[in-house]
Amino acid sequence: MLAVRGLTKRFPGVLALDDVDFTLRPGEVHALIGENGAGKSTLIKVLTGVYRPDEGELLHHGEPAAFATPLAAQGAGISTIYQEVNLVPLMSVARNLHLGREPLNRFRLIDFARMHREAADTLREYGVHTDVRRPLRELGVGAQQMVALARAVSVNARVVVMDEPTSSLEPREVETLFGVIRRLRAAGVAVLYVSHRLDELYAVCDRVTVLRDGRRVHTGPIAELERLELVSLMLGRDIGEVRAEGATRFGADHSAGREPVLDAAGLTVPHKLHEVSLAVRPGEVVGLGGLLGSGRTETVKAIAGALPLAAGRVTVAGRPLRTGSTAAAIGAGISLLPEDRKSEGIWPGLSVRENIALAILPRLSRAGLVSESRIDAIVDTFVRRLRIKASSPRQPVGELSGGNQQKVLLARWLAAEPKVLLLDEPTRGIDVGAKAEVQKLIDELAEGGLGVVLISSDLEELIEGSDRVVVLRDGAVVEELAGDDVTEDRLMRAIASAAEEAAHTGPRAGPDEPGGGTAVPAESGVPGRPPAGERDTGPARTGSAHEKRSREGGRS
Amino acid sequence: MTTRTAEQATAGLGAAGPPPGAARRAAATAWLQTYGVYAGVAVLLIFNTAFTDHFLSAENFRTQAVQVAPILIVALGMALAIGTEGIDLSVGSVMALSTSLIALYLGYGPWLALLVAIVGGIAVGVLNGSLVAFIGVQPIVATLALMVGAKGLALVLLPQLRDVRDEGMRSLGSGDLLGVPYPALIALALVLVVGFTVRRTTFGRQLLAIGDSRPAAELAGLPVRRVLICVYVCSGVLAATAGFLATARLGASDPTALGNLMELSAITAVVVGGTSLAGGRVRIAGTVAGAVLIQLLTATLIKHDLPPSWTQMAQAAVIVLAVYAARERGKR
Numbered sequence: 001m002l003a004v005r006g007l008t009k010r011f012p013g014v015l016a017l018d019d020v021d022f023t024l025r026p027g028e029v030h031a032l033i034g035e036n037g038a039g040k041s042t043l044i045k046v047l048t049g050v051y052r053p054d055e056g057e058l059l060h061h062g063e064p065a066a067f068a069t070p071l072a073a074q075g076a077g078i079s080t081i082y083q084e085v086n087l088v089p090l091m092s093v094a095r096n097l098h099l100g101r102e103p104l105n106r107f108r109l110i111d112f113a114r115m116h117r118e119a120a121d122t123l124r125e126y127g128v129h130t131d132v133r134r135p136l137r138e139l140g141v142g143a144q145q146m147v148a149l150a151r152a153v154s155v156n157a158r159v160v161v162m163d164e165p166t167s168s169l170e171p172r173e174v175e176t177l178f179g180v181i182r183r184l185r186a187a188g189v190a191v192l193y194v195s196h197r198l199d200e201l202y203a204v205c206d207r208v209t210v211l212r213d214g215r216r217v218h219t220g221p222i223a224e225l226e227r228l229e230l231v232s233l234m235l236g237r238d239i240g241e242v243r244a245e246g247a248t249r250f251g252a253d254h255s256a257g258r259e260p261v262l263d264a265a266g267l268t269v270p271h272k273l274h275e276v277s278l279a280v281r282p283g284e285v286v287g288l289g290g291l292l293g294s295g296r297t298e299t300v301k302a303i304a305g306a307l308p309l310a311a312g313r314v315t316v317a318g319r320p321l322r323t324g325s326t327a328a329a330i331g332a333g334i335s336l337l338p339e340d341r342k343s344e345g346i347w348p349g350l351s352v353r354e355n356i357a358l359a360i361l362p363r364l365s366r367a368g369l370v371s372e373s374r375i376d377a378i379v380d381t382f383v384r385r386l387r388i389k390a391s392s393p394r395q396p397v398g399e400l401s402g403g404n405q406q407k408v409l410l411a412r413w414l415a416a417e418p419k420v421l422l423l424d425e426p427t428r429g430i431d432v433g434a435k436a437e438v439q440k441l442i443d444e445l446a447e448g449g450l451g452v453v454l455i456s457s458d459l460e461e462l463i464e465g466s467d468r469v470v471v472l473r474d475g476a477v478v479e480e481l482a483g484d485d486v487t488e489d490r491l492m493r494a495i496a497s498a499a500e501e502a503a504h505t506g507p508r509a510g511p512d513e514p515g516g517g518t519a520v521p522a523e524s525g526v527p528g529r530p531p532a533g534e535r536d537t538g539p540a541r542t543g544s545a546h547e548k549r550s551r552e553g554g555r556s
Numbered sequence: 557m558t559t560r561t562a563e564q565a566t567a568g569l570g571a572a573g574p575p576p577g578a579a580r581r582a583a584a585t586a587w588l589q590t591y592g593v594y595a596g597v598a599v600l601l602i603f604n605t606a607f608t609d610h611f612l613s614a615e616n617f618r619t620q621a622v623q624v625a626p627i628l629i630v631a632l633g634m635a636l637a638i639g640t641e642g643i644d645l646s647v648g649s650v651m652a653l654s655t656s657l658i659a660l661y662l663g664y665g666p667w668l669a670l671l672v673a674i675v676g677g678i679a680v681g682v683l684n685g686s687l688v689a690f691i692g693v694q695p696i697v698a699t700l701a702l703m704v705g706a707k708g709l710a711l712v713l714l715p716q717l718r719d720v721r722d723e724g725m726r727s728l729g730s731g732d733l734l735g736v737p738y739p740a741l742i743a744l745a746l747v748l749v750v751g752f753t754v755r756r757t758t759f760g761r762q763l764l765a766i767g768d769s770r771p772a773a774e775l776a777g778l779p780v781r782r783v784l785i786c787v788y789v790c791s792g793v794l795a796a797t798a799g800f801l802a803t804a805r806l807g808a809s810d811p812t813a814l815g816n817l818m819e820l821s822a823i824t825a826v827v828v829g830g831t832s833l834a835g836g837r838v839r840i841a842g843t844v845a846g847a848v849l850i851q852l853l854t855a856t857l858i859k860h861d862l863p864p865s866w867t868q869m870a871q872a873a874v875i876v877l878a879v880y881a882a883r884e885r886g887k888r
Contacts, residue, residue, distance in 0.1 A: 306775055330777040344775050347768040349836040358765050359776040361758045368757050412776070 001026045001190045002047060002078065002159050006056035009042050016042040018214040019056070024159060029181055029191040031201045031222060034211035034234060035431040040194055043211065044161055047192070048080045049073030077158035081149055081165050089137035094119035096136050097151050126150050127176035142173040149180065153189075160184060161192045164429065166200060170291055170457070178204045196431060197458070198227055210234055234432055259318070261451040262334070262420040264303050267312035272298045273475045275312070280420060280451035285442065287466030288455045289491055295475035296455045297339050300422040303453075304336035305329035317419055330359065333419030337409055337426055339455070341402070345409050348398030352390045353379045355397045356411045382411035387437065403434025410441065420451040427461060439465060459488055589830050589881040593845040596828075596874070600852040608859050618737055622729075622805055624851040625739035626651070626798035628844060630818055631825035632750045633791030635843045638826050639754075640767040640787050641835025642688060642695035647795040647822055649706035650680050651815030654799025656714035658725075659809035666725040666804075673796045680706050681792030685785030699788075703819070710811040717810040720803060729804030739801045746794065751840040760838075763787060767835025824871055825850055828878040849874070 003023040009016045017039045024030055024047075034040050045051045046058065049067030057064050060076060067073040070080075087096045094112075095102070097119045105111040119132040126146045128139075136144060145165065153160060162181075166174050181191055181204050193205055201208065201222060208225065210218040210233045218225075218233050225233075260279040267276040273295050280286045288296040301307045303314055305326040314321040316332040323329075329336075338344040347355055357364055357375045364374045379393050386407040390400055397408055406426065413421065423442065427435040442465060446452050456462045462469060469486050471479040471494040479494045481487075604611040630647045637644040654673040661669040680702050687698035720726060728738050754760040762783045766773045773780050798818075803809050827833060828849060829842030853874065854867045 304775070305777075326775055327777040327779065336775065338775055343769065344771045347765050347772055347836070349768045349834075350765065354761065354765070358761060358778070361761055365758045368759065370756055370758055370761060 001061065003059040004043075004046065004053070004056060005059065007043070007046060007053050007058075008055035009039075009046060009051060010054050015214050017046070017053075020211070020214075020216045022209060022216065022219070024190045024192055026158075026190050027185055027188045028206045029185055029193055029204055031205035031208040032192055032194045032211070033196075033201065033208065033230070035433045038211040038234075038431075039214040040211055041163075042214075044080070044163060044192070044194065047073075047159075048078055048161060074155065077156060078161065079152040079155055079157035079159070080161040080163070081145075081152050082163050087136055087144065087148055087151070090135050092133050093123070093130060093136050093139065093147060094132035096147055097122060097132070097154070099151070101155075122150050122154060123147065126180060127173065142169045145169060146173065146176070149177065153180070153184065157189060159190045159192070161194075163194045164196065165193075166195060166197065174200065196429070196435070198230065199460075201230075202227070231432060260315075261317050262303070262453075263315040264299075265313055265315075267299065267302050267314075268310045269298060269302055269307050269475075270310050271475075272307070273302060276302075276472070276475070276477055278303075278453070278470060278477075280453060282419075282449045282451055283446050284468065285446050285452040285454055285466050287462045287469035287486075288453060288472060289462060289469045289481075289494065290472035294472040296472055297424055298475065299472065300336055300424055300453055300455065301338075303329070303420075304334055304422055306336065330416060330418075333417070334422065335413035335416050335418035335420070336422040337406075337413060337424060339424035339428070341405055341409065341429075346397045346405050349396055351394045352383070352388065352397055352400070352408055353393040355408050356382055356415055359412050360416050378415050379411075382415060386411050386414075386441065401431070401434075403430035403438075406430050406434065406438060410438070414445075418450065420453070421445060422453045424455045425457065426454070427456065427458065459491060463488055463491060585881050589878075590842075592878070592881055593828050593830060593842055593849055596849050597845050597852065600849065600856060604852070604856055604859075608856065611859075614735065618732070618735075618740075620851055620855060621740035622737045623855075624847055625737075625743040626802045627818070627821050627825060627850060628743045628847040629746055629794050629798040629801070631822040631829075631843050631847050632746060632840070633794035634819075634822040635826045635829075635831055635838050635840065636750070636754070636763065636787045637695065637699075637791050638767075638823075638831055638833060639763055639835055639838035640784060641770070641833075642767075642784070642787070643699060643823065643833075644684065644788060644791040644795075645696065645699040645819045646680055646684060646702035646706055647791060647798075648815035648818035649703045649710065650677050650792055650795035651799035651802060651818055652710040652811040653677075653680065653706045653713075654796040655803045655809040655814045656710040656811045658800060658803050659714050659718045659720075662720065662722050662725060666722055666728065669725075670797075670800050673800055674793050677792035677794075677796030678789050679792070681789035682785060684792070685788035688788065689781035689784040707811075714809060714811050717808055717812070719808050720806075725804050726807055729801070729807065739805060742797070742801065746797070747840060747844055750790075750794075754838050754840060759783060759786060764836055764838065767837070769836075821847075821850055821871070824875050824878075828874055830878075830881075833879075 001024050003021075005021055007017050007020045007022070020039070020043065022043065032040055032043065042051065046053055049070045049072055052066065058066065065076070067076065067078075088099065091099070094116045098115050102110045103114045103118065105114075116132050123130070123132065123146070126149065128143050128146045128150075130139060130143065136147065139147070149162075149165065165177060169177060178200075181193070184191055185206075193201070195201060205222050207220060208218070208222040208230070209216060210230070212234065222230075259281070261282045262278070262280040264279070265277045267273050267278075276295065276299050278286065278288075278299065288299060290296050298307060302309055302312070302323070305321075305324055305328055308324045312323070314323055314329075316334060319332065321329060321332050321334070326336075342348070347358070350358070353375060356379050360378075361370065364371055364378065376393075382388070383390070383393065388400075388407045388411065389404050397405055400408065410426075421442075426442065427438050430438070439461065442452060442454065454462065454465050456465070463486055466486060467482070469481045469491060470477055471481070471491070481490055481494065610616055630651070634644055634647060653676050657673045657676050658666075658669040661672045684695075684699050684702050687693040687701070688695050691698075731738050733741060754763070762773070762778050765776070765778060766780055766783055770780065795815075795818075799815060802814055806814070825846035826843050827846070829844070829846030830839045831837055831842065850871065853870050857867050857870060858864070
């Protein structure tokens with residue numbers, strides 16, 4: 001169907017692909033895996049016409065082919081679905097689905113009735129039940145991804161390339177996606193599937209190709225390959241070593257019977273959180289379980305002062321925290337690694353150095369003047385400690401791989417010397433190697449006496465990483481698992497029971513996602529309306545508190 | 557699909573960079589964005605040396621330096637605002653307000669008049685900054701409101717032209733130190749101060765962080781609102797100072813004309829100097845060169861007897877070129 005022979009691709013200073021052979025057969029789902037920088041993206045871009053090979057050839061139906069542009073590749077039946085959704089948010093769902101090939105009536109105008117009908121029919125197959133006349137942005141990220149998928153597939157694709165399609169989907173949607181993939185396979189379509197999630201590869205893929213450092217190190221049926229073998233191929237590490245250390249890098253539990261370093265009680269944010277309470281002891285990792293939109297992200301954001309609270313109080317190491325101010329939270333020793341690394345975490349245009357130092361700049365300055373030598377010292381320490389791979393500390397962070405971006409963020413927060421670390425999906429979208437390093441680091445930090453709150457959609461990670469797991473649903477705590485109860489089974493059941501009930505509450509308008517139907521704009525300061533009974537439960541912080549934080553300024 | 561992939565290519569996801577052809581083009585535009593303004597200044601200097609009478613005279617250089625000073629000073633403030641992914645359209649009106657206040661208070665001496673003018677600039681800056689930082693009005697809208705408001709106030713305070721009779725003030729506009737005119741010296745000093753502020757102070761670093769990603773800055777606990785207000789205050793103070801120098805040079809306060817279209821010249825100087833409108837970067841040296849470029853362009857066209865309308869068209873062409881160069885290096 002689609003193949004490359006002896007493919008070599010060079011970039012200034014880098015050999016991105018080195019003599020790679022790769023064949024995609026009709027009717028197969030082919031997994032492509034490798035660490036970031038292994039050459040996956042480059043290979044995909046050659047296959048889809050973004051890059052041209054330096055050496056070697058591209059075969060399409062056995063004939064040498066050269067796609068001059070991505071459009072030419074599309075014309076040849078090769079569709080690509082990227083990690084991030086690439087649609088027009090303000091246009092209706094139906095328009096997005098049919099963009100560029102809208103059904104026309106006899107006056108050569110768009111036949112809206114037909115377009116809406118067809119769109120609704122198509123999307124139903126993808127598990128998206130919505131009014132297709134609504135603007136796309138009102139849908140959740142997962143549903144948007146489904147629309148993108150439906151669009152890509154409906155252009156009569158013979159080859160579908162999926163680059164981490166599940167990174168923003170929730171489990172139910174992943175199942176739907178797999179259903180679609182299986183139907184594509186049955187119809188003889190070739191699917192190239194890129195993902196860091198091993199579960200998914202085993203669930204849906206037939207064959208696997210492993211890339212490492214630009215070379216192909218393995219191709220074969222995935223069923224014949226044990227998980228650990230796969231990981232060791234990818235990392236180039238010995239199987240025994242991987243087996244001994246486990247698939248994730250979390251070590252033993254670190255229970256500590258001390259007083260809680262973080263004690264949050266009765267956190268309430270209108271429409272988002274309802275009386276969520278959470279305590280973390282030094283050296284303890286508390287997992288937050290639940291589906292997308294269950295209030296996990298809101299909980300940590302509220303603790304970190306990024307969401308104004310209608311009610312509730314937060315105590316850090318015995319001291320009450322002024323809520324609703326990120327600066328106050330950081331000053332008290334709370335650091336949040338946000339879920340959306342690209343838009344809320346890094347400063348993409350600024351250097352590694354600035355990204356690490358900026359949050360604690362007042363500490364690295366005297367009388368408002370920045371001390372370059374102190375910055376260098378701290379940056380140097382963390383680049384080495386976290387093994388951040390950058391060409392120099394002056395390289396813009398936007399150019400780094402996802403894993404290294406995440407390490408830079410971790411460095412930023414560790415430099416702030418926190419007492420409590422709130423980690424929202426710390427390993428999402430980063431490669432296996434970096435993932436292991438991050439997991440190991442979390443472990444070490446907890447051992448060092450830090451209180452950690454861990455949010456992860458990766459159940460394995462949540463279970464192995466957490467000493468305790470608090471399960472949320474619809475913005476409230478439903479269950480707490482501790483000790484031997486922290487098992488995949490118990491967690492699944494706790495979440496699943498939540499999911500069942502959530503399924504009846506209609507279309508998913510998760511507060512986790514901007515643009516969710518019921519979402520209240522977080523920036524507006526939410527002029528109150530806390531339920532009357534809750535006004536006295538804590539210092540009500542609304543708009544004014546939110547505004548104060550800028551005047552509050554730097555940390556002590 | 558094509559734009560998306562192009563974005564991916566420039567974003568350099570994974571280990572991959574853009575393909576060689578695009579890489580060469582990107583490198584060329586990058587060069588143009590960074591050094592194009594210096595090349596432009598050089599070209600104009602060479603052209604004028606060859607074809608303009610009396611260009612290489614000390615007197616001419618003094619004139620050019622005096623004329624470029626206000627543009628440059630205003631452009632410095634504009635560069636700060638643009639660095640935060642904002643803009644300040646009110647600078648021209650602040651100059652007008654400044655000249656009105658100076659006319660009213662010059663009786664108490666030039667320094668007190670300057671002080672009052674600067675207070676006016678601070679007031680406008682605080683209003684601009686508060687609208688942007690607290691109310692969340694888009695900078696272009698907030699400063700547009702102040703642009704109209706401040707101009708109105710200037711005309712209420714001083715409805716028509718008034719001559720400057722203060723000798724100290726006049727000598728500031730025309731005097732010099734070791735042959736360098738005072739306005740140029742003041743502009744140079746301010747360049748150094750602003751450059752130092754951007755590079756070496758926490759305020760400067762935080763400003764760039766806000767421009768690069770405001771959500772990240774808020775989550776990282778930076779004093780976002782305070783910095784934004786400071787930025788617009790700086791811009792207001794610089795514009796008021798520019799108004800003071802322009803008044804001194806002209807020997808008259810004319811709020812109907814002073815500062816007109818200054819915001820456009822300042823934005824041009826900043827953008828041509830390689831500061832991206834997407835924020836997160838401030839190029840002070842480039843801004844200086846940008847202001848000089850505009851001044852030389854105007855002077856060249858005037859000296860070759862072309863009507864002033866040509867200057868505006870030439871400026872437009874330069875802006876288009878600068879924005880084109882900035883295009884491929886814009887934000888992801």
